[in-house]
Amino acid sequence: MRRIKSLFKHAFLILFSLICIFPFYWMIVSATNVSKDITMGKLTFGNALLINVRNAFQNADILRAFMNSAFLAIVITVLSLLICSIAGYAFVIFPGKVKNILFLALIASMMVPFAAKIIPMFRMFSNLGLLNSFGSIILPAIGTPFLIFFFKQNTHAFPLETIQAARVDGLGEYGIFFRIYMPMMKSTYAAAGIFAFMASWNNYMWPLIALQSTDKFSLPLAVSNLAAGFTPDYGMVMVGIIISTLPTVLVFFLLQKAFVEGMVGSVK
Amino acid sequence: MKKKILASLLAGVMAASVLAGCGSGAASDSAAQDEQTSEAGKSEDNEITVWGWDKNMNGYALEEAQKVYGDGVKINFVEMAKDDCLTKLHTVLASGVTDDLPDIVLISDLNAQGYLMSYPDAFRPMEDVINYDDFAEYKTAAVSYDGVTYGVPFDSGVAALYYRTDYLSEIGYTDEMMQDLTWDQYLELGEKLKEKGHMLQTFNPNDIAEFQIMLQSTGKWFTDAEGNADFADNAALKECYDIFCRLNDSDFTKVVSDWTEFAGAVNGGDVACVLRGCWMTSTIIQSEDQSGKWKIAPVPKMSTEGATHYSNQGGSSWFVLKNSKNSELAADFLSKTFGGSTELYNTLLSEKSIIGTYLPASDVEAYDQEFEFFGGQQVNKLLADWMSKIPAVDTGAFSAEAQSALLGVTPSILEGGDLTENLQDAEQQFEQSIQ
Numbered sequence: 001m002r003r004i005k006s007l008f009k010h011a012f013l014i015l016f017s018l019i020c021i022f023p024f025y026w027m028i029v030s031a032t033n034v035s036k037d038i039t040m041g042k043l044t045f046g047n048a049l050l051i052n053v054r055n056a057f058q059n060a061d062i063l064r065a066f067m068n069s070a071f072l073a074i075v076i077t078v079l080s081l082l083i084c085s086i087a088g089y090a091f092v093i094f095p096g097k098v099k100n101i102l103f104l105a106l107i108a109s110m111m112v113p114f115a116a117k118i119i120p121m122f123r124m125f126s127n128l129g130l131l132n133s134f135g136s137i138i139l140p141a142i143g144t145p146f147l148i149f150f151f152k153q154n155t156h157a158f159p160l161e162t163i164q165a166a167r168v169d170g171l172g173e174y175g176i177f178f179r180i181y182m183p184m185m186k187s188t189y190a191a192a193g194i195f196a197f198m199a200s201w202n203n204y205m206w207p208l209i210a211l212q213s214t215d216k217f218s219l220p221l222a223v224s225n226l227a228a229g230f231t232p233d234y235g236m237v238m239v240g241i242i243i244s245t246l247p248t249v250l251v252f253f254l255l256q257k258a259f260v261e262g263m264v265g266s267v268k
Numbered sequence: 269m270k271k272k273i274l275a276s277l278l279a280g281v282m283a284a285s286v287l288a289g290c291g292s293g294a295a296s297d298s299a300a301q302d303e304q305t306s307e308a309g310k311s312e313d314n315e316i317t318v319w320g321w322d323k324n325m326n327g328y329a330l331e332e333a334q335k336v337y338g339d340g341v342k343i344n345f346v347e348m349a350k351d352d353c354l355t356k357l358h359t360v361l362a363s364g365v366t367d368d369l370p371d372i373v374l375i376s377d378l379n380a381q382g383y384l385m386s387y388p389d390a391f392r393p394m395e396d397v398i399n400y401d402d403f404a405e406y407k408t409a410a411v412s413y414d415g416v417t418y419g420v421p422f423d424s425g426v427a428a429l430y431y432r433t434d435y436l437s438e439i440g441y442t443d444e445m446m447q448d449l450t451w452d453q454y455l456e457l458g459e460k461l462k463e464k465g466h467m468l469q470t471f472n473p474n475d476i477a478e479f480q481i482m483l484q485s486t487g488k489w490f491t492d493a494e495g496n497a498d499f500a501d502n503a504a505l506k507e508c509y510d511i512f513c514r515l516n517d518s519d520f521t522k523v524v525s526d527w528t529e530f531a532g533a534v535n536g537g538d539v540a541c542v543l544r545g546c547w548m549t550s551t552i553i554q555s556e557d558q559s560g561k562w563k564i565a566p567v568p569k570m571s572t573e574g575a576t577h578y579s580n581q582g583g584s585s586w587f588v589l590k591n592s593k594n595s596e597l598a599a600d601f602l603s604k605t606f607g608g609s610t611e612l613y614n615t616l617l618s619e620k621s622i623i624g625t626y627l628p629a630s631d632v633e634a635y636d637q638e639f640e641f642f643g644g645q646q647v648n649k650l651l652a653d654w655m656s657k658i659p660a661v662d663t664g665a666f667s668a669e670a671q672s673a674l675l676g677v678t679p680s681i682l683e684g685g686d687l688t689e690n691l692q693d694a695e696q697q698f699e700q701s702i703q
Contacts (some may be wrong), residue, residue, distance in 0.1 A: 038530035228349040
């Protein structure tokens with residue numbers, strides 16, 4: 001009986017994992033086929049991979065876009081982790097009356113859709129003279145309400161006694177944050193890091209609006225350009241998509257364990 | 269007092285956030301700023317920034333135009349996907365910021381009127397530098413608004429009926445018999461092709477893009493000259509739906525749901541005919557094994573009054589932004605290239621089969637080229653001839669809204685609902701959507 005049950009469970013899980021894996025399989029197979037075969041639904045490996053790679057690199061400056069995206073993602077991840085964790089930590093640890101109002105304002109700001117902010121943001125960055133620079137992409141991305149909220153919620157599980165003990169032992173507030181809090185919240189940082197990295201890597205709308213010259217374009221913009229023609233070359237587009245998916249897959253698998261721990265919110 | 273505290277608090281928070289932002293991003297910022305200033309120093313006075321899509325077609329055309337114009341100008345082509353280009357343009361124009369405007373933008377003809385209406389002062393009228401008698405009439409109409417002509421017409425989407433000669437010869441049809449088809453005759457082909465195991469064409473119940481071709485061939489559109497919905501009393505539109513229903517009820521169409529399936533059906537040899545703008549050529553010739561088996565004919569004629577064999581689907585035009593840095597240079601550049609150089613159009617046609625709408629270029633030598641893929645037909649010559657006969661229509665600013673309102677009632681029409689009632693419903697939906 002138990003065997004049948006587990007058989008059923010496995011069959012169910014295998015079926016669903018196949019559904020999840022299929023788009024990736026299709027993406028990889030398509031990168032090896034010519035556009036015509038892709039539109040005709042070919043699902044086996046072809047021999048056009050090198051041609052597609054060559055076309056992709058010829059039609060868009062993929063390498064440069066990749067470096068741009070990588071630079072942005074790394075800077076944004078590091079800065080936003082630092083800033084948001086400090087903010088989240090402060091919301092929990094330090095007493096204050098305006099804190100709750102500030103936090104409410106922060107949460108409320110999450111409800112404003114990005115589309116409503118585009119034009120004011122464009123004007124603001126134009127006035128600052130930062131349009132068409134990486135600064136215009138980095139600045140709005142390093143203090144996200146979601147990450148502050150995420151750090152705040154996880155800090156609630158942080159044992160206050162540790163902080164009190166550290167204070168008694170004469171450690172300053174900065175020391176407590178950098179030498180006690182940070183190492184103990186490793187898994188929260190990992191989870192937040194994945195969020196920040198993915199958000200930056202996949203960011204499309206704002207870089208599209210703020211970046212004006214092709215040499216500053218990030219990878220999603222470059223890949224989107226590949227598909228822009230009247231007759232899209234799907235094989236070439238798939239190569240672009242694989243290149244733009246790889247880093248997120250890599251980051252996720254590297255930090256997978258910590259990510260799951262971070263989402264559960266455990267402090268050990 | 270309370271208000272004062274609140275105000276100062278808010279100001280403080282804002283100042284702090286700006287400072288915090290600047291401080292933490294300082295390293296990357298200053299680097300970016302350095303780059304920007306150095307770039308500003310580099311950028312020369314004769315550089316024209318152009319926003320557009322498709323490097324292989326539009327980007328190429330600009331490169332060639334630059335060669336024609338000479339050293340007096342440098343082109344900075346910023347390539348974006350078509351939808352992205354339009355989104356970006358909307359944002360920049362709506363923000364009112366003029367520092368970061370491109371000098372020239374490419375806008376697809378169906379979107380042009382919307383921009384001209386929404387941002388009346390943004391574009392430079394071009395009547396003083398362009399002789400619009402040199403362009404196909406239908407195209408000039410698409411780039412004019414309120415009696416003023418703004419755009420420089422570029423490529424044509426002149427429509428053609430692409431057909432497989434091998435399939436049609438199986439049912440005893442010759443090329444001559446394809447030249448003057450009515451829609452009734454065209455649909456009759458379907459029955460005969462079906463017997464031989466071929467499908468007539470593809471059919472997508474959720475896509476009424478072919479209506480654009482059918483309507484324009486009669487000189488009608490979804491909307492009237494005032495931009496109001498013209499559905500329920502539009503005989504041409506009713507005939508479109510009649511044809512659409514017959515295609516839906518028939519068993520000789522290959523049902524598809526998107527572009528990939530559509531292209532697959534064409535390249536895979538499932539269908540004998542394709543009705544599209546001339547840009548379809550680049551998709552069809554991907555199947556090298558079908559070389560010599562395709563030809564083109566004028567589109568089937570409808571029975572509505574004023575119907576012709578000539579129509580259009582797609583195409584785009586160049587627009588100069590009035591407040592951009594090099595707006596005058598850009599206007600001069602366009603007038604001497606896309607608005608006045610037969611040499612340029614000859615190159616574009618022979619190298620990339622780009623059909624322009626510049627009439628003085630319609631006898632350049634590239635038109636005489638015979639295409640092996642199309643059984644030795646002078647494809648470009650035919651297309652150029654048809655292009656000059658396309659009826660002009662006022663597409664208005666709301667083509668997209670009109671089509672989506674019609675798509676909303678299409679399932680009900682296909683199920684046999686009353687046509688006039690459904691079209692009246694769609695008219696109401698349309699009026700609501702543009703309010």
